[in-house]
Amino acid sequence: MIKINGLQHHFKIGKKGNERHVPVLKGVTLEVGKGEIVAILGKSGSGKSTLLHILAGFMSPEAGSVMVNGQETAVLRESEQASFRLANFGFIFQNFQLMPGLSAFENVELPLKIQGMNEAERKMKVQKLLEKVGLEEVAGHYPNELSGGQQQRVSIARALITDAPIVLADEPTGSLDSETEKEILLLIKSLNKKLGLTFVIITHDEEVAAVADRQYRLHDGELVKGEQRYAV
Amino acid sequence: MQFKDQIDFIRQHMKRNKLRVATTILAATMGCAFLIVLASIGFGLHQTITNDVLDNNLVTEIEVAGKSGEETDLAPSEIPDGEVQKMREMDHVVAVVERTQPDADTQVAIGERSAYSRVVLSSMEEEQKSGFGLSEGKMPAAADEIVIGYHMASQLLTEAEQEKQANGEEVTGFSGSLIGQTIEVQLTPYMNEGDEKTEMSSWEFVVTGIAKEPTKDWMTDTSVYADSSWGTVFNEELGLQPGYENILVYADELQNVGGITNALKEDGYYVYSVTEELGKMNVFFNALKAGLIFVGTIAVLIASIGIFNTMTMAVTERTREIGVMKAIGAQPKLIRKLFLMESAAIGLIGTALAVAISYGISMLSNWLIPIIVMSSLGEEQPENFTLVISTIPWQLVVIASAISIGVAMVSGWRPARKATQIDIIQALRQEM
Numbered sequence: 302m303i304k305i306n307g308l309q310h311h312f313k314i315g316k317k318g319n320e321r322h323v324p325v326l327k328g329v330t331l332e333v334g335k336g337e338i339v340a341i342l343g344k345s346g347s348g349k350s351t352l353l354h355i356l357a358g359f360m361s362p363e364a365g366s367v368m369v370n371g372q373e374t375a376v377l378r379e380s381e382q383a384s385f386r387l388a389n390f391g392f393i394f395q396n397f398q399l400m401p402g403l404s405a406f407e408n409v410e411l412p413l414k415i416q417g418m419n420e421a422e423r424k425m426k427v428q429k430l431l432e433k434v435g436l437e438e439v440a441g442h443y444p445n446e447l448s449g450g451q452q453q454r455v456s457i458a459r460a461l462i463t464d465a466p467i468v469l470a471d472e473p474t475g476s477l478d479s480e481t482e483k484e485i486l487l488l489i490k491s492l493n494k495k496l497g498l499t500f501v502i503i504t505h506d507e508e509v510a511a512v513a514d515r516q517y518r519l520h521d522g523e524l525v526k527g528e529q530r531y532a533v
Numbered sequence: 534m535q536f537k538d539q540i541d542f543i544r545q546h547m548k549r550n551k552l553r554v555a556t557t558i559l560a561a562t563m564g565c566a567f568l569i570v571l572a573s574i575g576f577g578l579h580q581t582i583t584n585d586v587l588d589n590n591l592v593t594e595i596e597v598a599g600k601s602g603e604e605t606d607l608a609p610s611e612i613p614d615g616e617v618q619k620m621r622e623m624d625h626v627v628a629v630v631e632r633t634q635p636d637a638d639t640q641v642a643i644g645e646r647s648a649y650s651r652v653v654l655s656s657m658e659e660e661q662k663s664g665f666g667l668s669e670g671k672m673p674a675a676a677d678e679i680v681i682g683y684h685m686a687s688q689l690l691t692e693a694e695q696e697k698q699a700n701g702e703e704v705t706g707f708s709g710s711l712i713g714q715t716i717e718v719q720l721t722p723y724m725n726e727g728d729e730k731t732e733m734s735s736w737e738f739v740v741t742g743i744a745k746e747p748t749k750d751w752m753t754d755t756s757v758y759a760d761s762s763w764g765t766v767f768n769e770e771l772g773l774q775p776g777y778e779n780i781l782v783y784a785d786e787l788q789n790v791g792g793i794t795n796a797l798k799e800d801g802y803y804v805y806s807v808t809e810e811l812g813k814m815n816v817f818f819n820a821l822k823a824g825l826i827f828v829g830t831i832a833v834l835i836a837s838i839g840i841f842n843t844m845t846m847a848v849t850e851r852t853r854e855i856g857v858m859k860a861i862g863a864q865p866k867l868i869r870k871l872f873l874m875e876s877a878a879i880g881l882i883g884t885a886l887a888v889a890i891s892y893g894i895s896m897l898s899n900w901l902i903p904i905i906v907m908s909s910l911g912e913e914q915p916e917n918f919t920l921v922i923s924t925i926p927w928q929l930v931v932i933a934s935a936i937s938i939g940v941a942m943v944s945g946w947r948p949a950r951k952a953t954q955i956d957i958i959q960a961l962r963q964e965m
Binding site: 383 | 535542549858864867
């Protein structure tokens with residue numbers, strides 16, 4: 302499903318003309334199969350977000366390749382990248398990234414609007430999904446009227462609404478308390494089992510990584526395989 | 534994204550920034566309304582002058598003032614009859630009238646009443662074809678029958694009445710109908726150098742018709758319209774030189790006047806028609822209107838700065854939202870389209886309001902300004918004269934709308950492009 306091969310990337314830091322090149326990814330290689338949950342652990346600045354951004358097509362790698370469902374993503378043009386993301390990826394962000402002017406229902410509906418789905422069909426689909434993630438009662442609420450856990454559920458629903466086979470989660474519980482964190486992790490696990498979705502989770506939290514089928518740790522720009530755990 | 538969803542999306546964003554969007558729309562409205570109202574003055578004045586020209590002239594009439602000759606130019610009276618006949622045979626010509634005025638002082642008298650007049654000699658048959666208008670009676674059928682001017686009756690005064698009129702008193706003139714009455718037409722040759730005295734001769738005619746009232750209330754028609762055969766009689770009797778002649782060619786419709794005018798010009802005639810006058814005027818007024826539209830466009834351009842600022846701020850404020858949309862799969866061209874549509878919507882709403890307001894201002898100025906002008910002059914507006922200050926034809930609405938909406942979209946182009954270039958990673962890092 303996902304094949305990352307020899308990915309390299311570096312950042313420039315310092316003032317212009319006096320920059321320093323800091324390598325963040327030094328030939329990362331990883332394969333993720335269909336229906337797997339893979340967690341990438343790492344400290345702040347370890348390059349785990351860079352890996353996710355390259356995987357999502359938000360940026361291009363300096364070397365190496367990313368194949369998603371048999372498609373080399375780096376060769377796609379910007380507009381093709383957008384279409385590819387819409388069809389293949391759902392995103393869960395640390396700070397939810399919901400549209401403040403849209404209700405929970407409308408936030409979940411947004412990717413379907415971008416897809417151009419007709420109103421009746423998408424209303425039905427959003428309604429069903431909101432019920433599935435336990436948000437039907439707050440569907441009309443705006444993000445500032447929702448708790449952190451509810452906002453993240455909206456974010457998860459938005460990631461799932463297009464039936465994209467892969468969900469990329471960047472610190473999905475980073476803004477939540479420990480109780481809500483457990484709820485969200487259970488939800489991720491259950492969605493993975495029920496729907497067979499593939500999750501790639503970027504986190505610095507061992508407990509969050511524990512939900513994964515496989516764990517990797519990014520250390521000094523290299524990916525090190527961690528132990529396999531199944532318990533949450 | 535479906536079009537309806539795009540509209541909803543824009544509406545939601547505009548609602549969120551009501552005040553800023555409203556002030557930008559206000560600026561666009563003011564700019565566009567200024568353009569329309571300013572240009573409408575050019576259109577209004579053009580209409581006033583055109584109406585005045587058309588009211589003062591028989592629009593299908595073409596006056597032939599002479600012809601260029603090989604050595605000297607020919608006066609209308611010198612144009613051979615054969616050539617006048619050729620004019621009659623031209624396409625779309627319904628009549629060619631040759632009018633002559635005897636070179637003599639003219640008075641008409643009935644009983645004790647008399648009035649100054651002028652004799653117009655013409656073919657009554659051709660006059661009838663040309664559409665010579667009568668207010669009463671019929672066209673002459675016999676040689677001693679005539680048509681008189683509309684104001685003849687009121688100008689036929691006794692000596693006592695003439696004195697009263699000279700003292701500024703009001704007089705009514707001949708009462709009753711002149712149709713069927715016999716009037717005396719008195720001609721006295723103008724005195725030439727060396728003449729001590731000239732003899733008056735008179736002829737009697739029966740009035741069969743009264744000409745139509747002139748279109749302008751300041752015009753007084755006391756003419757006598759008699760058959761052209763009297764020209765020879767008058768000239769021989771009084772020893773007159775051939776009088777002033779003019780040739781009038783009548784077209785069947787206004788739209789054919791231009792063609793006939795050009796054809797006559799090509800044949801070397803000196804002609805004047807209403808299309809000539811309107812043509813010269815149109816050049817001037819079209820230049821004036823273009824100038825006014827240009828000046829008005831500057832106001833629209835100033836308003837466009839507001840649209841540019843509003844859209845630039847909208848892009849800056851929504852950077853994170855744009856980033857999220859791009860991240861979840863929105864095409865850059867969709868982002869650009871949404872922002873362009875928003876600036877176009879501002880231009881469209883502003884233009885619609887401006888058109889409505891401009892019509893209001895136009896109507897108000899057409900009602901109010903003539904009142905102010907006339908009251909400041911202490912006069913009443915003349916009859917048959919409408920002072921049009923401002924008029925807004927549909928063409929002006931189309932031009933102003935195209936300029937206003939076009940400028941709005943151009944103003945939104947750069948911010949829209951900036952929106953498509955937003956970096957997803959940077960945008961997602963922004964605080965809510």
